[in-house]
Amino acid sequence: MLEVTGQHRECQEQLRKRARDLLASGEIAAFIGYGNGSLPWVPRPIVVRSPEEADRLVWNSFLTLNLANYLPGVLKELEPPRRRGEQVDPSTLPRVGIVATGCWSRNIVIQVQENQVDRSRVHIIGISSRGMISRHSFKQALGGKEALKIVENDHEIEVTLSHGETMVLSRWEYVRPNCKTCIHPGPVVSDETIGPPPGRRLVDERFREIEEVEAKDSQGRWEWFEEAFKDCIRCYACRNACPLCYCPTCFVDDSRPQWVGKSIETPDALTFHILRAYHCAGRCTDCGACESVCPVGIPMRLLTKKLIKEAQMLFDWEPGMSLEEAPLLGSFSPDDPDIAILKGGEKGT
Numbered sequence: 001m002l003e004v005t006g007q008h009r010e011c012q013e014q015l016r017k018r019a020r021d022l023l024a025s026g027e028i029a030a031f032i033g034y035g036n037g038s039l040p041w042v043p044r045p046i047v048v049r050s051p052e053e054a055d056r057l058v059w060n061s062f063l064t065l066n067l068a069n070y071l072p073g074v075l076k077e078l079e080p081p082r083r084r085g086e087q088v089d090p091s092t093l094p095r096v097g098i099v100a101t102g103c104w105s106r107n108i109v110i111q112v113q114e115n116q117v118d119r120s121r122v123h124i125i126g127i128s129s130r131g132m133i134s135r136h137s138f139k140q141a142l143g144g145k146e147a148l149k150i151v152e153n154d155h156e157i158e159v160t161l162s163h164g165e166t167m168v169l170s171r172w173e174y175v176r177p178n179c180k181t182c183i184h185p186g187p188v189v190s191d192e193t194i195g196p197p198p199g200r201r202l203v204d205e206r207f208r209e210i211e212e213v214e215a216k217d218s219q220g221r222w223e224w225f226e227e228a229f230k231d232c233i234r235c236y237a238c239r240n241a242c243p244l245c246y247c248p249t250c251f252v253d254d255s256r257p258q259w260v261g262k263s264i265e266t267p268d269a270l271t272f273h274i275l276r277a278y279h280c281a282g283r284c285t286d287c288g289a290c291e292s293v294c295p296v297g298i299p300m301r302l303l304t305k306k307l308i309k310e311a312q313m314l315f316d317w318e319p320g321m322s323l324e325e326a327p328l329l330g331s332f333s334p335d336d337p338d339i340a341i342l343k344g345g346e347k348g349t
């Protein structure tokens with residue numbers, strides 16, 4: 001059981017009320033949020049379809065998956081069957097509600113930019129994130145013991161363990177690094193917002209983890225990469241948790257051609273991670289969902305974060321910030337200094 005007090009309690013109550021009202025009025029046919037899971041510290045995404053079910057929604061610091069990942073599937077599922085090529089007026093299709101923090105809302109913007117989601121069919125309730133807890137650090141803090149009950153207030157997390165033992169953790173200490181350095185904890189797009197404004201963030205330290213790796217020489221960087229990624233078991237939980245990964249056939253599953261070997265040998269695992277990271281270039285919002293679900297603690301988010309840094313430095317680009325902007329890799333500037341590559345000339349000419 002997970003109980004919340006303070007700001008999260010307030011958000012949870014408002015969220016339940018708004019979801020209930022939207023479902024009762026028929027404005028939406030379903031609402032995507034979080035409900036309790038089988039472990040108190042692992043809430044799970046749920047789809048609520050009736051006003052009575054709205055009380056199942058929860059809001060706390062353990063919501064580590066990115067809800068945008070479920071949006072295209074729920075929208076699709078609500079569409080009535082139609083013949084191939086048959087046109088449907090989108091305004092006649094059922095709408096879906098979703099709760100979104102800063103990064104989740106930025107992933108929804110990307111889904112709209114990439115034509116995976118019709119903005120007019122989505123009602124977004126924005127909540128500024130206070131930073132989500134790292135599952136890996138929390139599990140470590142449990143030290144193999146079972147958490148029977150968690151009570152979260154604005155600054156502390158009280159955990160009741162088996163045999164009645166309790167421990168109190170400082171919330172901020174366990175917040176994930178991507179959340180601590182998040183540039184946009186508040187929703188960038190929403191139909192309504194609830195809850196207080198976002199709290200402090202360590203934005204100056206945004207790329208500290210990357211700079212530590214960059215400071216190594218090329219041999220050192222290679223050794224870091226091999227060591228950090230060699231234990232990947234290719235379960236693809238990271239890919240499945242990512243709202244950017246919606247390809248009907250992922251490159252890892254292709255056999256003709258086979259882009260990458262399917263073994264868990266280090267060269268195959270490293271190739272998978274390099275290719276996956278490049279597929280997220282200019283698109284990754286650093287939501288941290290991929291890293292949160294990895295069963296063996298691979299820091300794959302550092303590869304995508306490096307690409308965030310490059311896109312920011314080279315193109316002043318932050319993914320998913322505006323519905324009006326074209327995606328970075330889907331846009332073109334005649335002032336680009338590398339444009340001559342396209343014309344077969346020399347760089348900068």
Ligand code: SF4
Nearest residue numbers: 245247250251276279
């Ligand atoms: S890793 Fe690449 S190919 Fe696979 S689902 Fe993600 S974006 Fe698509």
Ligand code: SF4
Nearest residue numbers: 242284286287288290
């Ligand atoms: S690659 Fe990871 S951090 Fe980036 S959007 Fe996907 S799940 Fe989030």
Ligand code: SF4
Nearest residue numbers: 232233235236238294
């Ligand atoms: S990095 Fe982790 S989650 Fe991703 S495929 Fe490897 S073991 Fe699975």
